[in-house]
Amino acid sequence: MAVLVVEHVPGEGPYAIGPALDAAGLRTRLCRVWAGDVLPESLVGIEALVVMGGPMAAHSDDGIFSAGLLDHLAEPAAALREWARVVRPGGTLLLFHPSGRxxxxxxxxxxxxxxxxxxxxxxxxMLTAGGWRTEEYDDARAYFLTRAVRTG
Incomplete structure (x- = not known):
């Protein structure tokens, strides 16, 4: 299995996630959209997808969907603050995992x-301190889902 990393602009790279993927024994497949690389027609053999979007302006997005990421970060509170910076007030954050805790x-x-x-x-x-209001918290057996709305 491999992780497909999609770069949209030169120099993005997988940053800190690269060594983490290596340490987990996952090989990385790089697609450099900026250099003309074509996205694969099939994702067979791809276990995860990392899309690098470059620096994002404040309040430039309507929402963020994060699947199985937050609990693997060294500083989850920092990620929540950064996502709040990027999402416009009233925007949505969905934290998801296909199985419950x-x-x-x-x-x-x-x-x-x-x-x-x-x-x-x-x-x-953490959500409140990061600029989010929790609207839904569901830690079911078959999935984990939290929905929060950007305050401010």
Whole structure:
């Protein structure tokens, strides 16, 4: 399996995610749109997709969809603040994972960690401090979904 990294402008690169992917034993496939590389017709063999969009202006986007990312970041609160900078007031943040926290923890042979950034007592204050208002928090067995709206 591989991770497809799509670069839109020169010099974006996968930055810190590159060494993390290497450490996880995932090979990276690079598509440089700016250099004329053609996106693959099929994503067979691609386990994940990283789209590099370059620097984004403040309040330039209507929303962000993050799947299975926040709990893997060294500084999840910083990511929430940066996403709030980019999303216009009233915009939406969706945090998603195709399995709930308890199911993921069970797959690793442990109970859910109280330190998990996706645990409701941790996530709600981080969202609020980052400029978001939590509208929905659903940590179901089959999925995790939090929907927040950009304040300000």
């Amino acid at each position: 308890a199911e993921r923890a069970a797959r690793h042979g442990r109970p859910p960690s109280p330190d998990d950034p996706l645990a409701e007592p941790n996530l709600r204050p």
